Amino acid sequence: MPSRRTARIAALTVAAVCSTVSTVVLTAPAQADAADAVRIHDIQGTTRISPYAGKQVTDVAGIVTGVRTYGSSRGFWIQDPNPDADPATSEGVFVFTSSTPQVAAGDSVTVTGTVSEYVPGGTSTGNQSLTELTKPTVTVLSSGNAVPAATVVNARSVPDAYTPAGDAAAGGSVNGLTLKPKKYALDYYESLEGMNVQVSDTRVVTATDPYTELWVTVKPHENATRRGGTVYGSYTSQNTGRLQIQSLGSTADFPAANVGDTLEGTTAGPLDYNQYGGYTLVANQLGTLDAGGVKKETTDRQSRGELAVATYNVENLDPGDDTFADHAAAIVDHLRSPDIVSLEEIQDNNGATDDGTVAADQTVTKLIDAIVAAGGPRYEWRGIDPENDKDGGEPGGNIRQVFLFNPERVSFTDRAGGDATTAVGVTERHGKAALTVSPGRIDPADAAWDASRKPLAGEFVFRGRTVFVIANHFASKGGDQGLTSQYQPPTRSSETQRHLQATAVNSFVKDLLAKQKNADVVTLGDINDFEFSTTAKLLEDDGALWSAIKSLPKSERYTYDYQGNSQVLDQILISPAIRRGGNFDYDSVHINAEFSDQISDHDPQVLRFRP
Known part of the structure; x- marks a missing residue:
């Protein structure tokens, strides 16, 4: 398997972006001009590529749902508390600041910046892109607001079909296809990109790794092993219930979980997309680890004639x-x-x-x-x-x-x-x-x-x-x-x-x-x-x-x-x-x-x- 960690490569599908320290302006609350403002769901659009990619947008409003203060992808997520009626358009987006953000969850903000499509790991990986706001100017309007309620991701909400076939005219890419979140799992996760989501009582299907991440399934009966994992049995059975979990908190607080353990209760946070696994719930709330008790196996001893x-x-x-x-x-x-x-x-x-x-x-x-x-x-x-x-x-x-x-x-x-x-x-x-x-x-x-x-x-x-x-x-x-x-x-x-x-x-x-x-x-x-x-x-x-x-x-x-x-x-x-x-x-x-x-x-x- 390939090496797990490299430096963030600023490879973009649409526009080259120079990262700068974000500017934070503290002001009194002001009324946004809703008639003229571009909203987050407009930026995200109904495909994987923003219709505003490469363009400057002004005073994009949202509530801060999570803040990442570490690594090369520092920034924060914002979400519009007033969604539109289209399930294909995400209401959340990541604001890439490069330096430590000066905002907190619950802040009501407006962001002026450039819409960019960032491909984790670079375009040579074939990865999907993550829609971001870059080179931002951030205005904090108020603090202590309620964070938009997390969208529940569970066995009923995730479709059984994994993905549509890519567009042959686009080299097999799905980027330009209209999202069908009720039909395909990858479209469903994309429709929630950047939004606050939650899973509950999920079984661990890949143990905690050295990079402080694990995988759970929201479909406990999907190709289950007898020890709690999920079997990959064919190229057309990709197991749609799998989801990677990382944390916005201290690595010391991240659970050392084995396959078959359960994250009891609610695990919630923004839904990200990264190089090493794709769609990832970056948790600001982690469930409690309940050990499944899986033991290391011992094989039978061979007989004298074997x-x-x-x-x-x-x-x-x-x-x-x-x-x-x-x-x-x-x-x-x-x-x-x-x-x-x-x-x-x-x-x-x-x-x-x-x-x-x-x-x-x-x-x-x-x-x-x-x-x-x-x-x-x-x-x-x-x-x-x-x-x-x-x-x-x-x-x-x-x-x-x-x-x-x-x-x-x-x-x-x-x-x-x-x-x-x-x-x-x-x-x-x-x-x-x-x-x-x-x-x-x-x-x-x-x-x-x-x-x-x-x-x-x-x-x-x-x-x-x-x-x-x-x-x-x-x-x-x-x-x-x-x-x-x-x-x-x-x-x-x-x-x-x-x-x-x-x-x-x-x-x-x-x-x-x-x-x-x-x-x-x-x-x-x-x-x-x-x-x-x-x-x-x-x-x-x-x-x-x-x-x-x-x-x-x-x-x-x-x-x-x-x-x-x-x-x-x-x-x-x-x-x-x-x-x-x-x-x-x-x-x-x-x-x-x-x-x-x-x-x-x-x-x-x-x-x-x-x-």
């Missing part, structure tokens, strides 16, 4: 991190010390220091020692150091996949010759498939792996039977347009590379199966794509593999939680011999994604089967 294979993204682990004991406890206590563990995002020995270091033996050894200290086995490990700065990820970190294996349960078949640039091949030994090098990387020179992690293939033996394991970390979703993009449906540009990667891995598995039809092949890792995606279909092509997470009920299919959607990014795919036997168990072990104190943003997966 092989347990796991995948676990340890999120940029390097020797300087303080999470080794936590990861070790996760592997020992919650994963039950699997026989083979594919680790993703193992960084080199000095982490993000970009000095040419590529070896990761210190990182892996520190984790193995921590596992032993936690009561687990002394794993052995295999991996291949990448070329410096060629595999993407955090600059200088040189992330890669690594195999851990318990030598008391399984052996590794070493065949020399595998390195960063040598491609592993498939041969035949004694009438069965074998790797030419082990460990080895799949076709590292293929353009599919440019600036991305190369798959690591290894040959293992369990109770006399060979098992091939392919560890993957496909290209990230960075650069994709968000679900609330102005372009509908949003473009998923990152898929192009993952499709090439999936095709390459599928082809390699087919080579194995051509040499040995009943070969046991496990292809696993951070696929960075959904079980219903084209990426997954290409991996499964011609029945060479099958994503085992589909053996779970739909309400349990998730390994990651993003913007209120519990979704699949990590997968374990199995060859026909494993699937046909039917004697396998698959478990997505929820120990991270649903929790505010997560040590990784991914949940590990475990497959148990009898080769």
